Amino acid sequence: MKFSVLLGSVLLISSFCSAQSRAPEWKAGVATRKLTPDGPIWLAGYANRTAPSDGVDLDVFAKALALDDGHGGRIVIVTLDLIGVPPELRAFAERESAQHFGLKPHELLLNASHTHSAPQVSPDRMVLERTFSRAAKTADVDAVNAFQTFLQRTVVDVIGESLQASAPARLEFNQARAGFAMNRRRLEPNGTYSNNPNPTGPVDHDVPVLRVIGADGKLRAVLFGYACHNTTLGGSRISGDYAGHAQRFLEAAHPGATALFMMGCGGDQNPYPRGAMVPGQPVEQLAEQHGRALANAVFTALAARPRPVPGPLRAALADALLDYEPLSAKELETFNATEHTPPILQRAQALRAALQKGERPAALPCPVQVVQFGPALTLVAIGGEVVVDYSLRIKRELKGEADVWVAGYSNHVFGYLGSRRVIEEGGYEGIGANIRILNHPGRFTFAAEDVIMAKVHELRRSLGP
Incomplete structure (x- = not known):
């Protein structure tokens, strides 16, 4: 009889705890x-x-x-x-x-x-x-x-x-x-x-x-x-x-x-x-x-x-500042009135003038956001058309008790954000798409990936354990 009462009590407590664990938080x-x-x-x-x-x-x-x-x-x-x-x-x-x-x-x-x-x-x-x-x-x-x-x-x-x-x-x-x-x-x-x-x-x-x-x-x-x-x-x-x-x-x-x-x-x-x-x-x-x-x-x-x-x-949100490697005078000469509209030609002229003066382009602010859901989930959101290398690296470096979710195309989609590998290789995502109408003054420097990663880790640390 005592055992039945004790067992019933245990089951009641277990049921109560289970209900509590599934209650809306x-x-x-x-x-x-x-x-x-x-x-x-x-x-x-x-x-x-x-x-x-x-x-x-x-x-x-x-x-x-x-x-x-x-x-x-x-x-x-x-x-x-x-x-x-x-x-x-x-x-x-x-x-x-x-x-x-x-x-x-x-x-x-x-x-x-x-x-x-x-x-x-x-x-x-x-x-x-x-x-x-x-x-x-x-x-x-x-x-x-x-x-x-x-x-x-x-x-x-x-x-x-x-x-x-x-x-x-x-x-x-x-x-x-x-x-x-x-x-x-x-x-x-x-x-x-x-x-x-x-x-x-x-x-x-x-x-x-x-x-x-x-x-x-x-x-x-x-x-x-x-x-x-x-x-x-x-x-x-x-x-x-x-x-x-x-x-x-x-x-x-x-x-x-x-x-x-x-x-x-x-x-x-x-x-x-x-x-x-x-x-x-x-x-x-x-x-x-x-x-x-x-x-x-x-x-x-x-x-x-x-x-x-x-x-x-x-949650935390901040900009990672991405430096550019400016286009050369030879590269800027390829922008001509036959293939490009007046706004593009004006940007090419401005970039040539800056190059002659030895001026470097201003860094691009890329938004990085980290959202921490208790010990269970870390969500990282990055601006731009982010290539897959970032997702794979972030998941690897943040791996721990919490699952890691990485999103690109967040808060400001300014064009492609290549990893070091992609920027070194060149091609469409490395430089081609970003400069085809000079909406960027050159390719990002090879340090871009590490700059983004440093900001990800900085924001994650700022949120505490």
Whole structure:
């Protein structure tokens, strides 16, 4: 009899502790706003476009996930089905969020999926100055300008709505894998690097997944990531590409839940196959298949006994200053009136004058953000089109008790951020893309990777154990 009572007491205590461990520790809110414009608009990402969009395959969205540990730690993560995050958008969202919601800069993270099938985001100089300025009509310019105003206001609105929707929740984390990303830097016989499939190049196939569960036990939101360009498509219709389809599949499987995609370090990664690689298969089907593969990875992570994520929540944000190796006079001579627009020629002239005076270009501020979820998870978010080497190195150097999640394309997408290896090798991600219209005065120095890593470690240490 005594044994039965004792056993019952143990079971009761065990049940109570289990319930306590699964009780909501957080407050979380999620919100969604559609970004798809009503009419045609110039799309971003490819400089060879000659006309605005002619339809919609998949709507694009701004989504926000607000997390509060109940002890003063909070973060709002905004995911955007867009080519990038212009500094003007980040500055506007930061200023308005501080004024209306009391958010501090380190409590806001903006990430773009880098879909090449979403509306043009100004100022994207490569598109605006190489093609848009020559081919666009007045109505096209007006549509892009109107979208910028709408975008800024919408991002602030979705942040506010996520904060207002805050309710008790618990967080869990796990990872799975998806395999359609492949390195796209292929070494050619002449020693240069082309943009083509490279099956032996470095990749990061991890699919990190953070799920938010309400007090009622139902899934409220799932934040997931992958390191791969959203460039399956290349047409003239609006779409979130594979990331948009993945979100759609997840939300269809979990009615009432919101799926948010956060782009990883996919600067030198492409989805393969893509475009017209598969004879007879429409490219839209390829985007959908990649989206299904990514969604399946998320489903797997959700089913694989995710790890509870406790508080406290701490975050830090600062700029890493990246120095340039300026272009030579010979390199600047290649910019001519036949191939380049007046704004580009003016920049070339200014760079030649600075070179003659011995002046070095000012360093570029690259935002680095670290968010620490108790002892369970470290999230590192870096600006620019970050190549995969950064993700692999950060995970290796921060490896410990906490899982490590690395995102690129965050807070300011200024162009490519190559690792030392990629900068030394050259090619599109090493220097070509960044100087093709002189939006950068040269390549980053070989020290860029170490500068970024030093800032990552500095911010992680500042958050304490």
